[in-house]
Amino acid sequence: MVERETPPKRVVVEMWSDLGCPWCYLAKSRLRTAIEQRPDADRFEVVMRSFELNPAAPKRPETVEEAFIRSHGGTAAHFMAAERRIQAIAREEGLEFTLDRLSANTFDLHRVVQYANAEGLGFEFFSAVQDGFFVGALNPYAPEALAGVAESVGLEGRRVHAILASGEYADRVRADRAEGVELGATGVPFVVLDRRVAAPGAQKVPVYGQLLEQVAARAADSSTS
Template structure:
């Protein structure tokens, strides 16, 4: 529940997003949240922090098609799964987002370990977002160490450090701790957004809803500032 406590004007507001790479609704929600923030003239006061939430910790490291992964985990048919994917694809495209159906699925634990390193450098959201966008447009293999290192360098991180992390077990405990904390805060899946540790928003909310939540935790902006 939201506490009716307002921040001093201009004070930083932290927004945490629990997400996983292959979650299509996370992809859509991330862009909706960013759009809601960008609609505010004080957008620079919001700090986005990526939190790790593996949807399927038992997923194999060897990539497989998204249909194979879904059927192996949930049952059903490829036709039913792809029909649902096409529905989400249509929603994403209406919002100007590319969305390929030819994605691969694999274990995301190693990616989340790199996200934790990126968080330490203040670039976790930027790194994850760039990887996820590349994945959903079909331009990036997120399971390839060289690809992750390349994205890391593109956002200002050390690609050599990424390779060292992937070759070790660094940040494993923090990935697991993130998921545990998300569940404790009420997450039953992702996307799960927590604003200022005062209000939680499960699921992919529409841009106006995110806008209302931003107003709740950061205060309204005057019409003069919006215009």
């Protein structure tokens, strides 16, 4: 009788993030690249976790510089200089990064992300929304736009409209943020790998790669012990 080889244990990578956070946009791409570079990439499951950076943000969209100045002070010139620095980093890494973005409350978006998570498509949905947002091709505050993205990744657009018209998943959004804080998050991006290692901030691809290797090795050890 031929003994079947035990498949490698799956590793869950949780990422606390918010839509308009530029460093979250970079971190998501870097984490995805680090996973794709591995020969066992399919054993890693990325789960999106909700973390509103500014729960008091208004629902009505405003420009990103207006939102920043209202929340943090300073001048538009200083803010845009910082934006251009991040834009340069993003473009060096092959990412489009428009400066012409809107900002608004993201709680409703996170509720839809929770629905996507429940269907096993949270990372795909959030990635599509955030990528479209930063390249300037998507208004994430428009229900029809979110429904369209949902359908493009295999979700139901009708469910998105129903969720946005209700209070579904609100408790889950709040619970995610509270859990992130308990694990040590003071902001985002915040990545937790296999509930063993936490990585705050936008780490470089090699750093994520080292952490993935670390947790993969530990997961393999635990499965054979």
